[in-house]
Amino acid sequence: MKHFLLLLIASLFASAAHAQYVTNLTLMKNHFLTGEPVVATVTIVNRSGADAIVGGKGARDWLQFEITEASGRTLAPITIGSEQALTLKAGGTTKHTVELSGGYSTADLGTFHMVVNVLHPISGQFYQSNRARLMITDSKPNLFDQPFGVPEGFPGAGRARRFQVILYRELDNLQLYCRVTDDRSGSYIATFLLGPVLMVTEPQIVIDPKNNLNIFFLARPQLFCHVIVSPDGTLKHRTYYKNLDESRPSLIMTPAGGRVVGGEPFDPSAPAPVKKMRKASDRPPGL
Template sequence: MPATYSPATPIRWIDAPQDLSYASQPMARRILSVLALLAAFAVQASAQVSVDLRFQKTSFLAGEPIPVTVSLTNLSGADLTFAGSVRKPWIDFIVNSTRGVPLSPLGKPAFGAVKIPAGKTVAKSVDLTELYAFSEIGNFSVYSIVRLPNQTTGGYQSKRHLFTITTAKPYWSQVVGVPGKTGRSNEFRLVQFTAGRKNQLYAQVADAKTGRILRTHHLGEVLMLKKPTVAVDSSLNMHILYLITPTFWGHARISPDGSFIGRDLYKPGATDPGLARLEDGTIKAVGGVPYDPKAEAEAREKNRKASDRPDFIYE
């Protein structure tokens, strides 16, 4: 059961002396009764809401979104509504560096109200990079605190979780200008990063002068059996063609300001897919067969329904 966060000093039980006089016994009993009631209330309060915070992974490249999911379970026996304001939010995320120094939030975000029926669980996802500026690499910890509208102090606290922000040497890089911003240039970077036992591919955009990472996009798993191909088109967009599985390729595009344009999937055709530059300077994936997972799923469902028909039904 998650512990209840409270800045107050915990109750410390003290054994009553054995030689209390008759006159002092009623007062001692009253004090013990009050302490017992406070302890019972604390146990009851901590059991009202269960707060769980989870990561899908705990290692991130600098500039990459850091999503966390907070699950709230209502154990009070009645419907609960969590609501607050920018001044007093109903949920807080406390982030500390490994040195124990709290990070300063970027601002005071307003979280929308959440109503949780009795016995139900509601999950919300939050990107920590929208709340805090992670300007350094290293190890960090985070936990969340939620409060009911009538709770001005204390609250319900999740467990503390550790995560890491790191850097990696680029597999490929190229400096380009930023359209519409005279004198401004950014650097495209393609980064291979091993998380666990699987190779992951990332596209980064950094300020070419300061080196500050502006955006990091996780492109997914990559098989390095065939090296990724990278090209920059006439609009200064970065194109990345990479092998996802032995039978699937991805073609991702990133704009010079760091925006993710999109990704298409391909299967091998007569040859493996490749990047080609057309006469107008655009980049196109050629040699493969475009793959639409939605269309293929619909086709499989259609074939399955047709095969489910009895043999004696004809059209």
């Protein structure tokens, strides 16, 4: 069974020696809500002694994910190729991050195991990874659950859907999830994690005039997050704001949509500023 999946490639080369592939599978996390995408990282060490070229237009799919239920029944495999040819260097290590989306990988509740098989194109054989464990659970919307109509310009325009926001306890943390469902059938269109949330401040959750869902919440102490989810269930926008003593950020509604006022925009991925050492010549006069 083939699916259109997002394949993000990042390569890292190292040194090694003999005999086909050594493959390792890791998951971004092990607990998932029903319908949530699974993000997996596949690490391949090519020990065949020769470069292996995988993927490319019309080439055979070279990644095959197998999911097994606790009872031992194996689900239909998920196969993935890549539009561009990739070279797995002899003696090198490559890492490939794959998002298994669409809900089929987490459609049922329970405990599952996943392995990935990687094609060695020269021999035509697949080499299997270790087993990774998944736990699929579900939760009812406990923060927000409201219907909306899909606007013109989106697939399914005119259909009734629901925006749902779920507060879910995962181990020792509270996580915030968003879900979009079909209002008539109740089927899940999209489920995704927004991130950790601190309930010291109640999240602001509003559907704006364009039927986008705006969620404004405290992600960590003094740091707020503003997320916009479009009617088709895609994450459209995410920005962070620092709380300032004289200016606390908050969400307001305008005819154009949700907007954050106050606070200071913040990029969590930006490197921390380096504090400069003061020179002896910088000392105040008289010291």
